[in-house]
Each structure stands twice: as C-alpha cells, then as structure tokens.
Amino acid sequence: MTTPQPEPVIFGERPLTIESVVALSQRRARACLQNDDAYRARIARGAQFLDSLLDREGSIYGVTTGYGDSCVVSVPPHQVEALPRHLYTFHGCGLGRLLDEASTRAVLAARLQSLCQGVSGVRMELLERLQAFLDHDVLPLIPEEGSVGASGDLTPLSYVAATLSGEREVLYRGQRRSAAEVHAELGWTPLTLRPKEALALMNGTAVMTALACQAYGRADYLLRLATRITALNVVALAGNPEHFDERLFAAKPHPGQMQVAAWLRQDLAIDGPTPPLHRLQDRYSLRCAPHVLGVLADSLGLLRQFIETELNSANDNPLIDPDAGRVLHGGHFYGGHVAFAMDSLKNLIGNLADLLDRQFALLVDVRYNHGLPSNLSGAPAETAMINHGFKAVQIGASAWTAEALKNTLPASVFSRSTECHNQDKVSMGTIAARDALRSLELAEQVAAATLLAANQGVWLRQREEARSLPEPLAAMHEQLAADFPPVIEDRALEGELRLCLERIRAQHWRLYG
DSSP: OOOOOOOEEEESSSOOOHHHHHHHHTTSSEEEEOOOHHHHHHHHHHHHHHHHHHHTTOOOTTTTBOSGGGGGSBOOGGGGGGHHHHHHHHTOOOEEEEOOHHHHHHHHHHHHHHHTTSOSOOOHHHHHHHHHHHHHTOEEOOEEEOOOSSSOSHHHHHHHHHHHTTOSEEEETTEEEEHHHHHHHHTOOOOOOOTTHHHHHHSSOHHHHHHHHHHHHHHHHHHHHHHHHHHHHHHHTTOOGGGGOHHHHHTSOOHHHHHHHHHHHHHHOOSSSOOOOSOSSOOHHHHTHHHHHHHHHHHHHHHHHHHHHHHTSOOSSSEEETTTTEEEOOOTTOOHHHHHHHHHHHHHHHHHHHHHHHHHHHHHOTTTSSSOOGGGOOOOGGGGGGOOTTHHHHHHHHHHHHHHHHTTSOSGGGOOOBTTTTBOSOOOHHHHHHHHHHHHHHHHHHHHHHHHHHHHHHHHHHHHHOOOOOHHHHHHHHHHHHHSOOOOSOOOOHHHHHHHHHHHHTTOSOOOO
16 A cells, blocks of 8 residues: 655745644645746746846845945945855854754745745745755754844854755754765755845744744644643533533623633533532633633634734845836844734743643642542552652642743843844844743643643542543543553653653644544
8 A cells, every 4th residue: 555645835826824834844745846937937037137137236235235234335246146155154153952853844944935925036946945955854953042033033044045055064864964965965066045045045034933833733732632621620620511601602702712612512511410519610720711711712813814924925135026127125024923923822821821730739639629539649548648649740730830921921022232233123033932832842741741630530530420421521531541541559650741742742632623
C-alpha cells in the first residue's frame, strides 16, 4: 500500500491560512510555488524594474543607499552588488536559543508568502530556493533573540539570507551542517543576492508571524481541552450542570461564551435525574468557566484576522510597483498587529491557566471537593496517612500558573529607540510572540496536571457512587486510563505528566468535532 502524499500548500497569489503554515511546520504538507507564466512574468517585472533603475542610477533605499539611519549615505554603483552581503553579515549577531525545527519551517513559509506578493523586487530564483529549502527540509539555524519587531525581524532573518547564500549553518537530516556543504550535496549553487534581495528577505515580520501561527493553533486546541477538563471537574466535584443551560446563555449571547457552554452541555448530558448537588451554585472556577474561556473563544476570530492579514501581506520596505514605475517607501515591516495579537493571547492564556489551577485547588482540598479524599489519594485506609496523591502536582501547577500570569505584561509597551533613533518606535512583536509561546507552554503544563487530577477525581467519584458517565466523558476517561492508571500508592508522576504534555502538543484527543 502506498502512503498518500500530503496536500501541497501553494505559495503565490492565493492567501494562506494559519493551518497551512502549521501543517508545513509539522511536515504534514508540501510547499509548492504558483508556476503559471503570468505569475512568473509578474515576479520578473519587479526585479527587471529595479535593474532598469540601477542602469539610470536612480536612488533606492537599501539598494543605492545605506540602511536605516544610513539612508542618507549614497552607495556608488561599483559597491551596489556588495551591499546585500554586508546587510546579512553585520546582522549575524543573534543570541539565545535556536528556533526549533517547526518554528524554522514556519519562518521560511511566512517569508516566502510575503515575497510571493510580487512587490518586493526579488527574482523567481529566490522564491524557488526558499521553496526548495522547505521541500528538502534545509533549516537555517536561527537564534530567537535580537529583534525589536521593526524594521522587521532583521537579525533572525539574516540567518535565512545568509544560508540561502551558502553561509552560516543549517540543520539537514538531523545534523548541524555548513550551508555550503548542504548546497554542494544537493547540487545547488548558493545564491548571490541581487540588490534589494537581502533587504526583502530580512526587512519583514516573518519570524513573529510564524510564531504567531504556531501560538494560534496551540491556543485553539487548548481552549477545547480546558473545556473538556472543566466538564470532568464538574463530575469529579459533583457540580451543577445547570449552570450551562442554553436559556441562561441566550440572555448574554457572546458567541464564544455560548459555544463553550454548548460544549459543556454536550459533555455533561446526563440520562435520568441529575445527581445530588452539594451546592446550588458552584464556585466561580466551575460556574463561570464559559465566561472565562469564552473570552478566548470570542477573540480567536480577531486574532486570526490580524495574523492572516500579516501572513499574506508584503511587509518589507521599499515596495516595488513596476507597472506604475514607482518605488514606494513606507513602514510595513512594523509588526504592531502581531504584537497586539500576541500580547492579547498571553492575557487570555494566563486566565485559562488560572481557571484550571483554581479547579485543581478545589479538587485536592477536602473542604471544597465534596467528599473526595485529601489530595485525591486513592490509598486504602491503612496507608492513607503516608500517601499524598496529587499534593505536589498541585504545587507545580500553581507555580506554572504564576509564571504564566507574570508573563501577561504586554511586550509592545516596551518600545525602545534603536539604530540612531531611526527606529524610534518599534513593535516588539517578536518578543510578544515568543512570550505567547512560553505562556502556552506553561498553560499546557497546567492543563496536563489538571487533566490527570480531574481523571483521578472522576475515578474516585465513580468508585464511591458508581454512576455512569455521559458518553463523551466516558470515552475520554477510558482513553486516559490506558496511559494513566489511578494513583493509589504514591508514585513519581513526572513521566506521566510529560507523556500527557506530548499528547496535548500532538493534539491527540479529538475534541468537539
């Protein structure tokens, strides 16, 4: 049996989705270029127009001038060809950890899609080589720190420009190699970047946009998982499912909030009489879960709009309009929309983590868990006094939540004046996107811990009351039991938490269609 080939993602005039970038980043799709004659001719016209301006010795920022504050410095014709290499060379100063493989693929995809808009003045050969990097999984080693988010992601994207030119290092087939060696092995000639091409590669928002696409995909899944965990906790804590009544939410009809309540109703559909309630009104972390998670659900549409508009934009400077014979100088490298989206997402994800942490706190406390054992321990009476169940896991979840909440401080308000005050107001979009991914990492840890605790709580409740679970929760409980048996005698849970995290990040459980 032949393995089906993944659907290609076509780079060109058609817009890409966040999901397309995520699929490419995870090697679930192949990258292809639009290849019709009209499109190729359109791309070629931009590069040809630039060449004609150079023949006339026209003044073009970053082509016949220096960069940034040095835009007033003229570059003589005999030095124009050398300027692109100088640009990516002096920006080779990134620090911090390297972007992981998935993030690097997403960066290549985001930069390629921007240049495919046809107004950046680059050759078709450059687009083809970027596509080949994706297709052959040649991944520039990109340090994640050093961008202020305008003039775009200059320093991290310099590593893309340099490796296309056969310099610096790449990851290829799991090994760290020189870009020159990999070019030779693949039979490629490294590119000699033409005037404007290094600037077009570097002077844009590809890194922040790529990370934002990844963050969005993780946040969307985490929203659904947090809803499922809440449903399990309503069962474990003998909560009141009537808090999610459809008529109640019709009176305050935020669409995302209504959706979360509908998912909870679907999970908690109970045949026969409602189980006995311990409280008419549950504490807020259960009762108000749709109101907390609904803000994230209602915000995802706006965040998608911001991220996908950026993804499908030309965001370098200057832009080239060969048909009108114009060079347009502007500031599209400014990542303000992505910065706002990611700063907002950090807030939303921090609140999600806090909600789950509060539910976890109820589960382990005999004052609030309505008859469950202390710390959710399943130990028999004769060893109950030496067993502590989920006590330490709850401490860990509280620590991860606190860090996620600390991380909600917006990056965009920390604009700095850089580059001799040429870049005197910058977006900080890349820092915001990196922060958002860290917040998601922490919130996923909270979710893993709370999911295992919720499943233990359901097991303990079922052991005492022998009630059948609604079908969606019964299926989830059974799936979890295969990997995470009940905690009876204390055991170290790190390995199970890490496995649960792997499941979450692989979006292992199908949730709500």
